[in-house]
Amino acid sequence: MLARVFLFGLFMTCLHVAQAQERKFYMVLRTDHDTTAHDVQLLLRAGLDSPKVVRAGVKGEFLAPRITPPEVYHNLLEWMHDVSTTESILGGALRIRRFDTNSTDWLLNLGVPDNSLIELEVTSKVGNNDATTNKFVQGSSIDSPLRYHSQGRYVLTLPVDAVPTKYKAKIRDGKTGESVSAEGDWPLPDNYYFVKFTSFSGDEKVLYDALKSGEAGNKVHQIEETKGIEIVLADFLPQQVQKGISWEKNRMTVREEMPEGAGVLARVWMQFPMPKEEATRRWQELSKLQRDEVSQRIRTEPHVAFGTPAKLLPKNSDPSWFELAPVKNAAGAITHFERSFEFEDVATWKNVTNDAASRLVVFEGDNGKQQYAVNVNHPVHNRNTFVVDKEIPNWVSGVREQLK
Numbered sequence: 340m341l342a343r344v345f346l347f348g349l350f351m352t353c354l355h356v357a358q359a360q361e362r363k364f365y366m367v368l369r370t371d372h373d374t375t376a377h378d379v380q381l382l383l384r385a386g387l388d389s390p391k392v393v394r395a396g397v398k399g400e401f402l403a404p405r406i407t408p409p410e411v412y413h414n415l416l417e418w419m420h421d422v423s424t425t426e427s428i429l430g431g432a433l434r435i436r437r438f439d440t441n442s443t444d445w446l447l448n449l450g451v452p453d454n455s456l457i458e459l460e461v462t463s464k465v466g467n468n469d470a471t472t473n474k475f476v477q478g479s480s481i482d483s484p485l486r487y488h489s490q491g492r493y494v495l496t497l498p499v500d501a502v503p504t505k506y507k508a509k510i511r512d513g514k515t516g517e518s519v520s521a522e523g524d525w526p527l528p529d530n531y532y533f534v535k536f537t538s539f540s541g542d543e544k545v546l547y548d549a550l551k552s553g554e555a556g557n558k559v560h561q562i563e564e565t566k567g568i569e570i571v572l573a574d575f576l577p578q579q580v581q582k583g584i585s586w587e588k589n590r591m592t593v594r595e596e597m598p599e600g601a602g603v604l605a606r607v608w609m610q611f612p613m614p615k616e617e618a619t620r621r622w623q624e625l626s627k628l629q630r631d632e633v634s635q636r637i638r639t640e641p642h643v644a645f646g647t648p649a650k651l652l653p654k655n656s657d658p659s660w661f662e663l664a665p666v667k668n669a670a671g672a673i674t675h676f677e678r679s680f681e682f683e684d685v686a687t688w689k690n691v692t693n694d695a696a697s698r699l700v701v702f703e704g705d706n707g708k709q710q711y712a713v714n715v716n717h718p719v720h721n722r723n724t725f726v727v728d729k730e731i732p733n734w735v736s737g738v739r740e741q742l743k
Contacts, residue, residue, distance in 0.1 A: 361538050361539065361540045362538075362539055362540075363535070363536055363537060363538065363539065364536050364539060364543070365533065365534070365535050365536070366401075366533070366534040366535075366536065367407065367411060367412050367415060367531065367532070367533055367534075368404070368412075368531065368532045368533075368534065369409075369412050369529045369530070369531055370529060370530045370531075370532070371529055371530070372527050372528060372529060372530055374530055375530075376403065376404040376405070376406065376532055379404045379532050379534070380403060380404055382550070383401060383534065383550075385554075386546050386549045386550045386554070387399050387546065389549045389554040390554075391545065391548070391549050391554060392545055392546055392549050392554075395541060395542065395545045396540075396541050397539075397540070397541030397542060397543070397545050397546055398538075398539070398540050398541060399536050399538065399539040399540070399541075399546070400536065400537050400538045400539075401534050401535060401536045401537060402534070402535045402537060404532040404533065404534045405532060405533045405534075406530070406531065406532060406533075407531050407532060407533040408531065409436065409528060409529070409531050411531065411533070412531050419563070433447055433448065433449065433450075433506065433508060433521060433523070434447075434448035434449075434450060435447055435448075435506075435525065435526055436448075436526075436528055437528055443496055443497055443498070443499050444494055444495070444496050445494070445495045445496075445497065445503075446488065446492060446493075446494060447459070447492065447493045447494070447495055447508075448491060448492050449491045449492070449493075449510060450491065451491055451513060452490035452491040452513070453490070453491070453512075453513025453514060454491055454510050454511065454512060454513045455491075455510070455511045455513065456477065456485075456493050456508060456509075456510055456511075457476070457509040457510065457511055457518060458474060458475065458476045458508070458509045459474070459475045459476075459485060459493075459495065459506060459507070459508050459509075460472055460473070460474050460475075460506065460507040460508075461473055461475065461495070461497070461503050461505070461506050461525065462503070462504050462505040462506070462525075463497065463501040463502055463503040463504060463525075464501070464502050464504060465498070465500050465501055465502070466500065470504060475495065477493065483723070484496050484497070486716075486722060486723040487714070487716070487723055488716050488723075489599040489716065490599065494716070494722070494723075496722075502527075503525035504524065504525050505522070505523070505524055505525055506522060506523060506525050507520065507521075507522040508520070508521045508522065543564075547562045547564075550562065583595060583596075583732070584731055584732050584733065584737070586733075586737045589681055589682045590679050590680065590681050590682075591679065591680045591682075591737065592677060592678070592679040592680075593609060593663065593677060593678055593679075593680070594675055594676070594677040595607050595609070595663055595675060595676045595677070595700060595702075596675050597673060597674065597675060597676075598702060598713075598715040598716070599716075602704070602713065603704060604665070604673065604676075604702050604703065604704060604713060605665075605703055605704055605705035605710070606645070606662055606663065606664070606665065606676065606703050606705070607662070607663040607676040607700065607701065607702055607703065608637050608642070608660045608661070608662055608663070608700070608701040608703060609660070609661050609663055609678075609698050609699065609700050609701075610637075610640075610658050610659065610660045610661075610698060610699040610701075611658050611659075611661075611695070611697065611698035611699070611731070612658055612695035612696070612697070612698065612731070613658045613695065613697050613698070614695070614696075614697060615696065615697045615730065617658075617697070618697035618698065618699055618728040618729075619728060621699055621726075621728070622699060622724075622726050622727075622728040625699070625725070625726040626724055626725065626726055628725070630711040630712045630713070630714070630725050631709055631710070631711045631712075633701060633711075633712035633725045633726060634701075634703055634709075634710040634711055634712055637660045637701065640659075640660060641657065641658075641659040641660065642659060642660035642661070642662070643659055643660070643661050643662065644662045645662040645663070645664040645678065658698075661678060661680075662678070663676035663677055663678045664676060664677065664678060682738075695734065696730055696731050696734035696735070697728065697729065697730050697731065698728070698729055698730075698731060699726055699727070699728055699729075700726070700727045700728075700729055701725065701726050701727075702715055712725035712726065713725070715727065
């Protein structure tokens with residue numbers, strides 16, 4: 340049910356064009372947590388088809404609404420009014436938000452990077468059953484409900500049908516070492532959608548009035564249009580830093596950044612090339628091992644330590660583990676890990692396909708007596724894991740372009 344909807348037209352592409360001229364614009368919407376993208380689509384279509392809008396000659400076409408992070412809406416609102424609007428991602432003492440609209444994973448932000456979460460009690464309801472309280476402590480397994488994400492942040496996975504209502508947290512102060520308690524209501528975040536109008540002609544205020552008056556079936560409480568605001572998107576990162584892969588002639592260089600909160604690392608191992616299905620299968624298999632067992636497995640399989648020339652294997656060869664070397668700054672601190680690969684069989688690689696576009700990555704520590712995989716957050720699964728499966732960006736186009 341569309342209990343409340345906030346619509347928000349922004350970065351008009353034709354700010355000074357006459358209203359009769361066809362133009363494009365974008366809209367960011369906030370709805371209650373029950374409203375779906377389909378509900379939003381029906382509402383906007385009903386508004387465009389309402390008698391008042393049709394009589395005014397207003398016409399518009401738009402793409403299907405897409406889920407967008409809540410920060411997009413709130414940041415834009417802050418820029419417009421110079422005020423903080425973090426209400427929908429705050430849960431009292433903890434900042435709590437879902438990773439996306441359909442996720443059962445919640446990101447818990449303690450607000451201070453040095454603080455750590457000792458335990459968490461969550462009160463929730465399932466259907467018409469009485470509320471129950473469950474206690475969670477941080478686990479190291481990828482299947483643990485409460486997991487470390489990064490400094491001062493944790494991930495909590497709740498059952499699909501659970502509706503959390505309250506929380507009580509025990510937090511260790513990173514400076515004093517003392518244990519403090521925090522509790523509050525668990526927020527039910529609103530949903531946020533992004534809509535692109537691919538064409539629009541006429542006075543958009545007529546459409547806004549129809550939506551606010553209820554002619555479209557549900558009243559929209561607030562519509563606010565940006566005035567005099569231009570949005571510029573800029574990417575200041577080199578391709579190598581942005582994607583982790585760079586190409587030069589017949590050489591591919593792989594770069595892995597230091598994972599946040601991973602601690603001291605000795606090296607990084609990368610196993611490739613392989614199809615995505617094979618990478619997923621290997622990831623699932625290795626994820627069941629303990630941290631030292633992962634390092635032992637790497638050394639029992641084909642592996643190439645750094646210092647040995649790395650020739651990129653032909654397409655049909657079995658994948659191997661390759662060690663990426665640490666790169667340090669002037670102060671001697673490791674900034675990232677990287678390694679370059681040369682293509683060994685040019686004729687074979689010219690017919691390369693996506694069958695070889697995936698890899699596994701393991702960040703490894705070494706205490707002088709034992710090598711062990713380091714627990715890091717998986718960027719897709721939002722779980723702590725000793726092994727990360729990734730795709731190689733622009734694999735096919737990169738190979739073919741460099742081997743012409």
